[in-house]
Amino acid sequence: MNRRTFATNLLSMVGVSAVSSPARQTTNSVPPSDELRLPQDGWITDVEGIKVGHFTDPRRPTGCTVVLCEGGATCGVDVRGGWPGTRLTDALDPVKGASDTIFVDAIALSGGSNYGLATASGVEQYLREQYVRKLGSSAKDKPIAFAVPAAIIYDIELGDWTIVPTAESGYKACLAAKSGPVPEGNYGVGTGATVGKIFSMKQAMKGGVGTSSTRVGDTGVVVGAIVAVNALGDVIDPHTGKIIAGARSEDGRGFANEMAELRRGHGIRPSEWNTTIAVVATNAYFTKTEMNKIAQMASAGLARTINPVFTTWDGDTIFAVLTRASSVKMKLEVAAIGAIAAEVLSDAIVRAVVNAKGIPGVPCYADIHIS
Numbered sequence: 001m002n003r004r005t006f007a008t009n010l011l012s013m014v015g016v017s018a019v020s021s022p023a024r025q026t027t028n029s030v031p032p033s034d035e036l037r038l039p040q041d042g043w044i045t046d047v048e049g050i051k052v053g054h055f056t057d058p059r060r061p062t063g064c065t066v067v068l069c070e071g072g073a074t075c076g077v078d079v080r081g082g083w084p085g086t087r088l089t090d091a092l093d094p095v096k097g098a099s100d101t102i103f104v105d106a107i108a109l110s111g112g113s114n115y116g117l118a119t120a121s122g123v124e125q126y127l128r129e130q131y132v133r134k135l136g137s138s139a140k141d142k143p144i145a146f147a148v149p150a151a152i153i154y155d156i157e158l159g160d161w162t163i164v165p166t167a168e169s170g171y172k173a174c175l176a177a178k179s180g181p182v183p184e185g186n187y188g189v190g191t192g193a194t195v196g197k198i199f200s201m202k203q204a205m206k207g208g209v210g211t212s213s214t215r216v217g218d219t220g221v222v223v224g225a226i227v228a229v230n231a232l233g234d235v236i237d238p239h240t241g242k243i244i245a246g247a248r249s250e251d252g253r254g255f256a257n258e259m260a261e262l263r264r265g266h267g268i269r270p271s272e273w274n275t276t277i278a279v280v281a282t283n284a285y286f287t288k289t290e291m292n293k294i295a296q297m298a299s300a301g302l303a304r305t306i307n308p309v310f311t312t313w314d315g316d317t318i319f320a321v322l323t324r325a326s327s328v329k330m331k332l333e334v335a336a337i338g339a340i341a342a343e344v345l346s347d348a349i350v351r352a353v354v355n356a357k358g359i360p361g362v363p364c365y366a367d368i369h370i371s
Contacts, residue, residue, distance in 0.1 A: 008335075036352055043182045044224035045279040049325025052211075052226060053177030054188030055119075055169045060159030061359055064110035065188030065209060066173040067226065067279050071324040072103030075149065076291030078146035078310065079298050080309075081275060081316035085114050087150040090307045094289040102288075105321070106174075107279050107319050108150035109189040109228055112164030120150040122170030136252070150315040153230040154273035155192030155285035156357070157201060159271035188278070195306075195353060196246030196364055197274060203248045207231065207366040210352025212344050220283070221327045223337060225345040226299070227278035228357040229352040231306045232314050238304040238346050243366050263266040274316035276302055278348070280341040283326040290334045295320035297338025301345030318345070 034187055049070040056063040077092040087108075090096060106123050110116030127146040132139040156164065173188065184190070190209025197204045213224035229235065234246025234255065243255045280298045295318045302309050302316060310316055320341065358364035 002173050007250045020307065032370045038350065040202070042224070043180070043211045043224065044213055044226040044279065044281055045182060046213040046215070046366060047222045047224045047323065048144055050224070050281050050282050051177040051179050051370030053173040053175065053183045054183060055165065055173040055176065056187050057163060057165065057169070059100045060163045060190035061186070062111040062155050062158070062163065063191040064108060064116060064173050065164040065190070065228070066067070066123055066177055067107040067321070068177045069104060069106055069321055069323050072105055072149050073106040073321040073323045074286070074288050074291050076288060076293070076295040076320045077149065077296035078292070078318045079316070080299050080302070081314035082310070082312035083273060084315035084317050085117065085152040085275070086145060086315075086317055087117050087120050088093060089149060091147070092149065092292070094292055098181045102147070104147045104149055104321065107278070107321065108148055108170055109277050110150065110152045110165045110170070111155040111189055111192045113152055113154045113273070115149050115155050116152040116165040116214040118167050119165045119173070120148040122167035123148045123174055125167065126171050126174035134167070149319060151275075151277040151315070151319070152188060153193060153228055153275045153277060155194070155316070156229065158192045164347045184208065184351055186357050189228040190352060190356070194358070195229060195231045195235050196248065197232055201362070204362055205245045205248060205368070206229070206353070206356040206358050206362050208276030208352045208356035208357060212347035212351060214339065214340065214344055218294070219330070220333065221337070223280065223282045223340045223344050225278060225280045225301070225341065225348040226277060227345060227348045227352055229272050229276050229349050230274055231276050231309065232274040232311055233306045233308045235349060235353050236305050236307055237350060244369070247249070273313055275317070276306060276309070276349070277315070277317045278345055279288045279319045279321060280339055280345055281321045281323065282341070283323060284328045285326055285330070285334050285336055286322055286334060289320055291320045293334055294341055297335070298330070298341040298345050301349065303344040304342070305349040
């Protein structure tokens with residue numbers, strides 16, 4: 001059953017149906033192999049109020065990506081990995097008691113391991129400057145603390161590890177933020193992302209950043225996702241069940257198949273640090289508690305496309321945002337949007353690895369499947 005068939009069944013509970021959205025392709029897309037169906041459903045910026053900006057460091061493979069939420073957003077989170085590097089995620093827990101009137105202003109996704117959390121400070125600086133510029137002299141009497149949750153990936157094994165994204169990097173990503181097409185692959189947070197590292201970087205492949213979206217029938221509802229794929233596990237095409245990127249065989253000509261090797265007793269010792277981090281977004285109205293459930297359901301998108309996933313050496317984290325710019329006020333079924341979010345995130349993961357470009361010592365999808 002494909003995504004739109006499943007969405008149709010779920011959304012029928014609220015009297016709406018899902019139809020295909022126009023196929024769109026980013027300018028940096030790589031042609032897929034004969035078997036792979038490359039998703040072409042748009043970008044997270046198709047959700048009203050969302051802008052995305054990348055900062056890509058030219059000195060080594062690293063960078064950061066900022067998702068700006070114009071006017072603020074209701075936000076939930078699901079942290080599944082055993083070694084997460086995050087900021088402000090506790091504040092998103094509905095059990096903590098913060099009301100639905102508490103909004104986040106942006107999400108920062110960064111390379112650089114824990115050092116990359118500094119990018120959120122640069123995002124806050126940008127937001128503060130925009131606020132002061134808008135209000136002028138009256139801003140000094142109206143203090144505000146902008147909320148910028150963040151998550152990081154571990155990419156410091158590539159090149160000079162002392163070069164990491166900083167607050168300035170986050171600020172520059174904000175300056176680059178815009179609506180419309182989002183570059184995918186080796187950009188922003190995806191610049192140093194790699195996958196299939198259970199047998200060390202010698203057999204790994206290039207990961208990256210990817211995005212996708214879908215429009216749900218004639219409801220006006222849009223669900224989008226952006227993801228940085230830096231996984232320990234193999235990346236799998238959910239439509240064929242075949243590995244499309246991951247741990248390579250020792251001769252480099254095929255895939256080792258991590259789960260098969262684990263069953264043989266190989267690779268059971270502590271491995272590299274990894275993480276897949278993502279933001280899913282919608283313009284349909286939900287509460288903070290419901291957005292946490294949507295983030296939780298969206299994690300199924302990781303499980304469908306990455307194996308193994310949510311390990312002790314992954315920091316897998318998913319944010320779910322509802323922008324205040326939302327134009328859809330009708331009450332919808334949380335399970336429907338959560339299920340669609342999982343499918344859209346799955347598509348974004350496929351796009352991330354297919355659009356990635358190889359770097360010295362780390363081949364990409366095109367190197368294995370196209371050449």
